[in-house]
Amino acid sequence: MSRPNRSRPTASIAAAPVFAALGDATRLALVSKLCGGQPRSISQLTEGSRLTRQAITKHLQVLQKARIVHSVRSGRESLFEFDPKPIDEIKQYLDFVSQQWDQTLSRLKSFVED
């Protein structure tokens, strides 16, 4: 069988859409609200913002396409709830990057100490 191939960068390029979804202050604020666990309706999520409900709706759909969030219809309102998997995945990618960099630093250190 092929190598286990743990977290090589080529595969992690799939993380780009998740990063892109988080690359907006409005959407980051939405994630911060929803990761607390309580599902909230679009109107509730619009409440604090100066943006329109439709703008917030579009942002929520971007988050939903990145699977960071999903919606459940309940009566006349659609409730959005947080989904942790994509964020765990990009954390793995960032850990890979940090680890590569730390290896560089330790190689440099042992070279200087030599």
Next chain:
Amino acid sequence: MSRPNRSRPTASIAAAPVFAALGDATRLALVSKLCGGQPRSISQLTEGSRLTRQAITKHLQVLQKARIVHSVRSGRESLFEFDPKPIDEIKQYLDFVSQQWDQTLSRLKSFVED
């Protein structure tokens, strides 16, 4: 003095530009190359890609504005090297999000067990 104010979401909205900088497959590939520690010139970084050198240059400038990378001129070529701080910062934000979610799960668990 004002509260220590550890990692509340409002402050972490400053992470949005860093996420945006990582929200592109080309730039993710550049980061993956550079986090290995070896500084590389623009031509070297263009080598594998199907894009133009100027396109790669623009991507590098985006990464540089997000402080994920910085350039040093050396003769006729400008070498880019990785900078770990912004990535550490967004890792902290993601840890905050995961932690919030985990607290929700444990609250739910203790409620069910009750």
Next chain:
DNA sequence: CTAATATGCAACCTGGAGGTTGCGAAAAGC
């Protein structure tokens, strides 16, 4: 039933992201 609430859908606008080409200038090779 009627009114208020919550949402969906569609058209529209604007700015900037991502990419290209063309040209000029500085460094290095020969």
Next chain:
DNA sequence: GCTTTTCGCAACCTCCAGGTTGCATATTAG
């Protein structure tokens, strides 16, 4: 000195993200 390399700058193009307004529809309240 002449020729490559390597890069920077600028103009230009296309497309979509982000935002708005307007209207239609379903659901709940009274």
